[in-house]
Amino acid sequence: MNPVLQVIDLQVSYYTDTGRAIALNGVTLALSAGEKLGLVGESGSGKSTMALAMMRMIKPPGRIEGGQVIVGDTDLTKLSNDDMLKARLSKIAYIPQGAMNSLNPVMRIGDQMADAIRAHDPKADKFAVEDRCVGALESVDLKPSVYKMYAHELSGGMKQRVCIAIGILLKPQVIIADEPTSALDVVTQRQVMETIDRVQKQIGAAVILIGHDMGLMAQFVDKVAVMYAGRLAEMSTVRQMFTTPAHPYAQALISSLPSLDNKGVFQGIPGLAPSLLRLPSGCAFHPRCPHAMDVCTTKRPELETLDDGRRVACHLYPEKA
Amino acid sequence: MPDLLELKNVTKTYSRGVLSRTSTTALNDVSLKLAENEPTIMTVAGESGSGKTTLAMLLLGFITPTSGQILYQGQDISRLSGAARVSFRREVQAVFQDPFAVFNPFYTVDHLLTVPIKKFKLAKNKAEARDRMEEALTAVGLRPEDILGRFPHQLSGGQRQRINVARALVLKPKLLVADEPVSMVDASLRANILETLRSLQRNHGVSIIYITHDLTTAYHIAKSIIVLYRGSVMEAGDVDAVIKNPQHPYTRLLIDSIPWPDLSRRWGETEIKARESEGASHGEGCKFAPRCPFAMEQCVTPPPLFQLNKHQATSCYLHATSPQIASEQLSELLPV
Numbered sequence: 001m002n003p004v005l006q007v008i009d010l011q012v013s014y015y016t017d018t019g020r021a022i023a024l025n026g027v028t029l030a031l032s033a034g035e036k037l038g039l040v041g042e043s044g045s046g047k048s049t050m051a052l053a054m055m056r057m058i059k060p061p062g063r064i065e066g067g068q069v070i071v072g073d074t075d076l077t078k079l080s081n082d083d084m085l086k087a088r089l090s091k092i093a094y095i096p097q098g099a100m101n102s103l104n105p106v107m108r109i110g111d112q113m114a115d116a117i118r119a120h121d122p123k124a125d126k127f128a129v130e131d132r133c134v135g136a137l138e139s140v141d142l143k144p145s146v147y148k149m150y151a152h153e154l155s156g157g158m159k160q161r162v163c164i165a166i167g168i169l170l171k172p173q174v175i176i177a178d179e180p181t182s183a184l185d186v187v188t189q190r191q192v193m194e195t196i197d198r199v200q201k202q203i204g205a206a207v208i209l210i211g212h213d214m215g216l217m218a219q220f221v222d223k224v225a226v227m228y229a230g231r232l233a234e235m236s237t238v239r240q241m242f243t244t245p246a247h248p249y250a251q252a253l254i255s256s257l258p259s260l261d262n263k264g265v266f267q268g269i270p271g272l273a274p275s276l277l278r279l280p281s282g283c284a285f286h287p288r289c290p291h292a293m294d295v296c297t298t299k300r301p302e303l304e305t306l307d308d309g310r311r312v313a314c315h316l317y318p319e320k321a
Numbered sequence: 322m323p324d325l326l327e328l329k330n331v332t333k334t335y336s337r338g339v340l341s342r343t344s345t346t347a348l349n350d351v352s353l354k355l356a357e358n359e360p361t362i363m364t365v366a367g368e369s370g371s372g373k374t375t376l377a378m379l380l381l382g383f384i385t386p387t388s389g390q391i392l393y394q395g396q397d398i399s400r401l402s403g404a405a406r407v408s409f410r411r412e413v414q415a416v417f418q419d420p421f422a423v424f425n426p427f428y429t430v431d432h433l434l435t436v437p438i439k440k441f442k443l444a445k446n447k448a449e450a451r452d453r454m455e456e457a458l459t460a461v462g463l464r465p466e467d468i469l470g471r472f473p474h475q476l477s478g479g480q481r482q483r484i485n486v487a488r489a490l491v492l493k494p495k496l497l498v499a500d501e502p503v504s505m506v507d508a509s510l511r512a513n514i515l516e517t518l519r520s521l522q523r524n525h526g527v528s529i530i531y532i533t534h535d536l537t538t539a540y541h542i543a544k545s546i547i548v549l550y551r552g553s554v555m556e557a558g559d560v561d562a563v564i565k566n567p568q569h570p571y572t573r574l575l576i577d578s579i580p581w582p583d584l585s586r587r588w589g590e591t592e593i594k595a596r597e598s599e600g601a602s603h604g605e606g607c608k609f610a611p612r613c614p615f616a617m618e619q620c621v622t623p624p625p626l627f628q629l630n631k632h633q634a635t636s637c638y639l640h641a642t643s644p645q646i647a648s649e650q651l652s653e654l655l656p657v
Binding site (some may be wrong): 042156190193213215216218220238243254256258260267273 | 369
């Protein structure tokens with residue numbers, strides 16, 4: 001099956017007063033239609049930068065320095081700014097972190113949704129637009145009456161579902177959800193995730209779920225990509241990741257998870273995430289890695305495909321000859 | 322000896338506007354006790370709108386209850402004056418949810434620590450103040466030389482949250498009200514902050530009221546738990562019993578909705594009933610009835626607490642065969 005999304009060697013840097021911070025350093029991944037990928041990592045590991053770069057929404061002092069983002073057969077990095085405006089929402093949609101706070105408080109929900117359609121199709125018939133909006137609201141399990149409401153009349157979970165409805169209005173091929181439930185409680189979180197799951201099946205889009213909640217990943221995605229300091233450390237199926245994580249950082253992440261069996265055991269990951277301004281030499285994880293070897297301090301491990309299909313960047317897994 | 326903290330049938334209602342008759346009961350007849358000599362960690366859990374934060378605000382004395390009393394060491398906190406009020410302010414401390422919002426970006430983080438030291442005259446001179454600060458920072462696992470003199474934007478969310486805990490610690494509190502202290506920090510830092518809180522309880526004799534919607538962290542840190550829904554106690558007791566063997570339909574729904582990082586434990590198949598918007602108008606009866614799959618006719622009258630075993634009670638007619646207890650007795654069955 002042809003991948004619907006291909007990210008090839010994506011590079012993003014932020015130019016700050018104290019130097020150049022390399023936020024994304026050669027990330028390559030591919031996703032087929034209907035697949036769900038979880039992108040996990042600590043704060044500052046480049047998860048959100050990855051989402052913004054795919055949307056081409058990196059603002060100065062940040063810059064996309066290289067690489068390609070291909071959706072279907074369009075290379076988004078080669079589009080003009082006007083064409084990119086059209087591509088957003090119709091090819092690739094983004095549900096930002098705390099999306100529920102992004103609704104305009106003085107505009108009706110329906111008008112905000114209609115805006116999104118008009119931006120892509122200025123001649124659209126008024127009633128057709130309304131039908132589409134109400135349809136989108138129904139697909140996220142909201143009543144048509146929400147169309148006439150204001151944001152303050154809705155609860156947090158409902159606002160988040162409105163944002164999902166806006167995201168799917170134009171049936172994009174790729175949906176990026178950046179911590180869509182981080183501000184919601186568990187019951188609402190489950191409703192929102194079930195909503196994303198359902199609409200994804202309806203329109204057959206590929207979904208990238210960004211977050212640090214491994215529990216949510218275990219319940220929702222098919223594949224997990226672990227990011228560390230702007231690079232992919234490991235990419236495996238969710239089963240491989242939770243049963244036999246390969247990269248030492250992924251192992252530490254998995255063993256720091258709380259469960260009902262080890263009450264009272266808190267196992268954090270020792271050390272702090274490295275500064276992107278001064279990355280350690282070789283493998284960026286080596287100062288915190290329990291398995292660090294001499295080679296780790298000098299040579300950066302490349303992402304290699306292992307026999308079981310997973311991809312790992314670690315010297316513990318020797319390159320195939 | 323009076324208890325450290327006692328809530329006597331505390332109810333808080335918010336009314337909207339002067340003329341409007343609609344009012345929201347944020348907390349409904351809650352009674353609990355914390356003993357002075359047995360520091361414990363008690364969790365108050367529930368989804369948004371369950372009254373958790375209202376409870377925190379009441380405990381800190383920021384708002385006064387509509388009816389009922391909150392006693393601190395035997396004295397009503399709304400009537401404290403003079404020296405008693407100052408010592409209440411010092412001994413009851415808070416850690417809030419958002420580690421980004423509590424810092425003033427124009428001051429270095431030292432400011433957050435020096436102000437309480439000055440206000441409560443905890444140090445005689447600058448050197449002693451500095452010792453106090455370093456001691457508190459070390460206790461929460463931070464290196465003072467890395468932290469002091471820095472601005473908030475130079476620190477990570479986890480560091481800032483630990484500074485908040487350190488600030489509370491400088492004052493040598495007896496009670497710490499932690500309102501969602503880890504919901505905004507990374508999973509890998511969560512463990513550190515929870516460990517810090519637990520060592521406060523163990524080594525510094527601080528009782529902690531841990532307010533959260535995250536039952537996994539509650540399970541790991543707390544001894545006892547109170548589950549609230551729309552201001553009423555749904556279930557309470559020993560944290561192991563409540564989380565491993567939930568009896569109230571609401572607690573079951575909450576636990577069923579936790580995304581366990583475990584592939585063999587899928588998200589529950591139980592349907593989530595009702596939207597949040599509905600059920601806003603509920604009558605006198607069980608607050609959960611409009612969403613409850615087991616709702617019966619008798620649920621229109623408010624259910625009392627039924628004691629299930631030594632350390633667990635639930636407010637649900639499904640357990641009507643168990644002995645009833647008065648809501649004032651609730652804290653007697655919470656383990657410390």
